[in-house]
Amino acid sequence: MVYLDNSATTQPDPEVIRVMSDVMRDIYGNPSSLHGLGGKAERLLKQARETVARILGVSPQSLVFTSGGTEANNTAIKGVAYQHRGRGRHLITTQVEHAAVYEVCRQLEKWGWEVTYLPVDQQGRVRPEDVAAALQEDTVLVSVMHVNNEMGTVQPIPEIGRLLQDYPKVLFHVDAVQSIGKLEVRPREWGVDLMSFSGHKFHGPKGVGCLYVREGVTLSPLLVGGGQEGGFRSGTQNMPGIVGFTKAAVLAEQRRAEAVPRMYRWKQEMIEAVTDRLQDVRINGDTSEKGGAPHILSLSFPGLKSEVIVHALEEKGVAVSSKSACSSKGEEPSRVLKAMGLDDETAVGSIRISTGADNRDEDIQRGIEALTAVIPRLQHVMKGGS
Amino acid sequence: MAIYLDHAATTPVHPEVKEAMLPYLEQQFGNPSSIHGFGREIRNAVDRARDQIAGALHAAPGQVIFTSGGTEADNLALIGVARALREQGKDHVVTTQIEHHAVLDTCEFLEEIGFRVTYVPVDATGLVSMNELRQAVDDRTALISVMYGNNEVGTLQPVEEIGAFAREQGILFHSDAVQAFGVEPLDVQRLPVDLLTISSHKINGPKGVGALYVDRDVPLRPLAHGGQQERRRRAGTENVPGIVGFGRAAQIAMGNREQYREHTSRCRQAMLEELESAGVTFTVNGHPERHLPHILNLSFPGADTEVMLMNLDLEGIACASGSACTSGTLELSHVLKAMHLPDEILRSAIRFSFGRGNTEEEVRQAAQTIAATVKRLTEQSK
Numbered sequence: 001m002v003y004l005d006n007s008a009t010t011q012p013d014p015e016v017i018r019v020m021s022d023v024m025r026d027i028y029g030n031p032s033s034l035h036g037l038g039g040k041a042e043r044l045l046k047q048a049r050e051t052v053a054r055i056l057g058v059s060p061q062s063l064v065f066t067s068g069g070t071e072a073n074n075t076a077i078k079g080v081a082y083q084h085r086g087r088g089r090h091l092i093t094t095q096v097e098h099a100a101v102y103e104v105c106r107q108l109e110k111w112g113w114e115v116t117y118l119p120v121d122q123q124g125r126v127r128p129e130d131v132a133a134a135l136q137e138d139t140v141l142v143s144v145m146h147v148n149n150e151m152g153t154v155q156p157i158p159e160i161g162r163l164l165q166d167y168p169k170v171l172f173h174v175d176a177v178q179s180i181g182k183l184e185v186r187p188r189e190w191g192v193d194l195m196s197f198s199g200h201k202f203h204g205p206k207g208v209g210c211l212y213v214r215e216g217v218t219l220s221p222l223l224v225g226g227g228q229e230g231g232f233r234s235g236t237q238n239m240p241g242i243v244g245f246t247k248a249a250v251l252a253e254q255r256r257a258e259a260v261p262r263m264y265r266w267k268q269e270m271i272e273a274v275t276d277r278l279q280d281v282r283i284n285g286d287t288s289e290k291g292g293a294p295h296i297l298s299l300s301f302p303g304l305k306s307e308v309i310v311h312a313l314e315e316k317g318v319a320v321s322s323k324s325a326c327s328s329k330g331e332e333p334s335r336v337l338k339a340m341g342l343d344d345e346t347a348v349g350s351i352r353i354s355t356g357a358d359n360r361d362e363d364i365q366r367g368i369e370a371l372t373a374v375i376p377r378l379q380h381v382m383k384g385g386s
Numbered sequence: 387m388a389i390y391l392d393h394a395a396t397t398p399v400h401p402e403v404k405e406a407m408l409p410y411l412e413q414q415f416g417n418p419s420s421i422h423g424f425g426r427e428i429r430n431a432v433d434r435a436r437d438q439i440a441g442a443l444h445a446a447p448g449q450v451i452f453t454s455g456g457t458e459a460d461n462l463a464l465i466g467v468a469r470a471l472r473e474q475g476k477d478h479v480v481t482t483q484i485e486h487h488a489v490l491d492t493c494e495f496l497e498e499i500g501f502r503v504t505y506v507p508v509d510a511t512g513l514v515s516m517n518e519l520r521q522a523v524d525d526r527t528a529l530i531s532v533m534y535g536n537n538e539v540g541t542l543q544p545v546e547e548i549g550a551f552a553r554e555q556g557i558l559f560h561s562d563a564v565q566a567f568g569v570e571p572l573d574v575q576r577l578p579v580d581l582l583t584i585s586s587h588k589i590n591g592p593k594g595v596g597a598l599y600v601d602r603d604v605p606l607r608p609l610a611h612g613g614q615q616e617r618r619r620r621a622g623t624e625n626v627p628g629i630v631g632f633g634r635a636a637q638i639a640m641g642n643r644e645q646y647r648e649h650t651s652r653c654r655q656a657m658l659e660e661l662e663s664a665g666v667t668f669t670v671n672g673h674p675e676r677h678l679p680h681i682l683n684l685s686f687p688g689a690d691t692e693v694m695l696m697n698l699d700l701e702g703i704a705c706a707s708g709s710a711c712t713s714g715t716l717e718l719s720h721v722l723k724a725m726h727l728p729d730e731i732l733r734s735a736i737r738f739s740f741g742r743g744n745t746e747e748e749v750r751q752a753a754q755t756i757a758a759t760v761k762r763l764t765e766q767s768k
Contacts, residue, residue, distance in 0.1 A: 001423065001424070003424065005416075005417075005420060005422065005424070008416075008417040008419070008420050008425075009415060009416060009417035009420075009623060010415070011415040012411050012412075012415060014412075016411075017408070017411045017412060020411065021404065021408070024399040024404050024592065025398075025399070025404070028396065028397070028398040028399060029392075029395075029396065029704075030392075030395040030396040032395070033392055033395050033396075033704070033706060034695055034699070034706070034707070035388075035392065035695065035698075035699045035703075035704035035705065035706070036388060036699050036702075036704065037388060037390060037392070037704050038392075038395070038704070066454075067453075067454030067455075067458070067594065067622065067625065068454075068622045068623060068625070069622070069623075070610055070612050070613055070621045070622030070623070071454065071610055071622060073612060074609070074610045074611060074612065074621075098612065099611075099612040099613050099621070100610075100611070100612030100613060100621060100622070101612065102612065103611040103612040103613075103621070104611045104612055106611075107611045198623075200417075200623060205411060205625075205627065206623055206624065206625045206626050206627065206628070207454065207594045207595065207624075207625025207626075207627070207628045208594065208625075220495075222461075222609060222610070223457055223458055223461050223609075224461065224487075224488075224491035224492055224494070224495050225457050225460060225461065225486065225487040225488030225489065225490065225491040225492055226457060226487050226488060226491070227487070227491075234457050234487070234488065234491065235454060235455045235456070235457035235458060235488075236396060236455060236456075236457070236587060236593055237593065238454070238455075238592075238593045238594025238595075238628075239593055240592065240593065240594075241593070241594045241625075241628070307421060310421055310422055311421075311422075314422045314423055319416075319420070319422040319423065319424050320422070321420055321421070321422070322421065
């Protein structure tokens with residue numbers, strides 16, 4: 001089976017598994033315990049935090065380990081909304097966020113907050129001037145993702161961060177779950193106050209993520225009771241998970257320079273193959289080298305159903321996804337693609353192909369072969385052929 | 387080689403648990419929400435683990451919500467129920483003064499968002515006062531939350547009685563059973579509980595995973611939004627290796643529960659015997675009979691807790707002042723304070739907690755070291 005669904009989750013790197021396995025065997029103490037075994041765990045935790053901090057160019061104290069990207073996003077958005085509710089109850093986000101941001105905003109609306117969902121252009125990109133125009137007296141948070149998980153478009157985070165410098169009371173959160181190992185991530189330089197990461201998206205383990213909270217930013221924690229992680233996130237730290245996250249981040253960063261051109265080349269090869277060899281195909285999002293993430297390719301085949309395509313490709317030994325795994329069971333057309341202006345028919349016929357650091361050239365060739373074999377057959381059936 | 391007597395803080399991962407987890411880190415890495423084969427196989431693994439946890443509690447699989455640990459499960463239980471029942475005009479929660487911080491701090495948060503919380507006192511053995519608990523409820527009480535067995539002194543609470551009372555009053559009942567799971571018989575068919583918290587790393591499973599049992603018809607609002615996982619009650623990609631490890635750990639723990647009880651009881655007894663025969667002065671904190679078998683909380687009047695811990699650590703004995711979760715601090719235990727123990731008992735309390743890897747032999751050896759340390763410290767201070 002060829003795995004081309006790396007935006008849903010990735011295969012942990014063997015080195016990641018090895019360090020996790022070692023930690024489980026040797027460093028089982030609770031980092032909050034005062035004895036030597038606890039101290040050993042605490043030192044390891046400190047090292048992990050410092051390592052991730054170095055990669056992101058931030059201070060170790062500004063990193064909060066969580067149980068994943070969803071928890072990081074929930075902590076950031078609900079935490080800021082609640083902490084600063086006395087100052088204002090308005091949030092700004094976009095129509096193309098991951099469910100872990102979008103659904104949180106919807107929930108806050110039910111609790112009495114006002115949320116502006118900014119539109120995006122045809123490539124799925126939000127305009128910084130729209131962010132500026134949406135700012136109100138009572139705006140407390142702007143949340144914009146870095147890389148869109150469904151079509152790969154990169155949002156103008158540094159530009160938004162720059163314009164928000166003039167509004168020091170408005171905090172800026174960025175969901176950067178799809179970024180590590182593919183794009184450079186500089187929260188401090190970009191004027192970002194909060195940034196979410198997830199281990200299993202860059203060949204680390206599931207069940208662990210991280211939230212950058214710029215020093216000085218206050219928020220009401222999602223989980224209380226114990227005061228771990230500087231009080232931002234209570235609960236005994238998932239030590240093997242955190243160490244696995246850290247190892248994966250180090251490897252992703254080391255490999256980025258050589259992995260990105262390769263992923264980008266694969267993306268171009270796939271785009272060329274489908275445009276040359278298939279009919280009625282639409283390529284979604286910004287596919288330029290600067291404007292799109294190298295690992296995500298979104299294709300639409302109007303008239304087909306994405307689930308049918310996914311299963312047909314699976315029969316050919318290729319795993320891709322219909323949209324975000326977090327919402328892949330719904331039958332509705334993707335909210336994100338619709339926000340980019342796709343009609344329902346085109347949106348329901350969309351698939352996402354996403355590559356990882358462990359794919360090889362042959363995987364891409366097999367993916368292309370499977371697509372070019374499956375799609376014409378399905379299109380023929382849909383048009384009433386035999 | 388250190389003697390680890392801090393199993394109530396965390397336990398080493400069982401080798402078979404680790405073995406069970408590895409395939410889900412290696413080849414079986416898919417996202418359970420994916421519709422292709424990679425996802426479906428993983429979904430099956432999560433379902434098997436859910437069956438294992440449900441089996442350990444005599445619950446139905448659909449009643450088990452996987453979380454990132456006991457803390458999240460406690461937060462979810464209290465905040466989830468409180469938010470849901472606020473819509474029905476309920477604004478009151480009853481708990482005790484000796485809960486784990488995961489419950490107490492959550493109650494403080496509930497107070498911040500407008501709930502009233504009554505913290506019921508306990509007696510000198512750490513047993514909650516049934517009378518005061520009965521008097522604490524009113525017609526706007528949404529939830530009673532009382533832990534099954536205390537993590538610092540081991541006292542077992544009258545959960546059956548509390549649960550029966552809660553049912554009678556039409557109030558939901560949550561119990562934090564993090565320390566009791568794997569040790570006490572937890573049968574939700576028999577126990578009148580509506581929500582129950584358990585944690586993996588206390589039963590030789592991995593850290594970063596826990597579960598909340600939620601009875602059918604219990605209204606619960608999620609803490610984390612953004613994804614349809616766990617029947618929309620807990621968003622986020624499932625920690626598959628963690629969940630698989632937790633399931634396996636629960637299965638092993640259930641198979642060995644009786645032996646484990648006997649084993650830890652013997653270790654506890656051995657510690658007491660050795661300390662007595664060594665002739666040191668100590669008191670046992672907690673209830674003399676109604677206690678978890680693996681927890682032993684002792685005070686050595688005259689030997690300051692912090693100094694003791696440091697000295698024992700140097701001697702290779704890992705134990706604790708109270709809960710590890712009061713994160714690296716050496717505040718006086720809120721549990722012992724609630725038991726109204728004399729100051730010299732409060733200031734010299736140490737928690738020993740036994741587990742799978744301990745031998746009776748090493749516990750006796752540890753006890754002798756402890757006795758010698760106590761003698762040295764108390765003689766010095768004279």
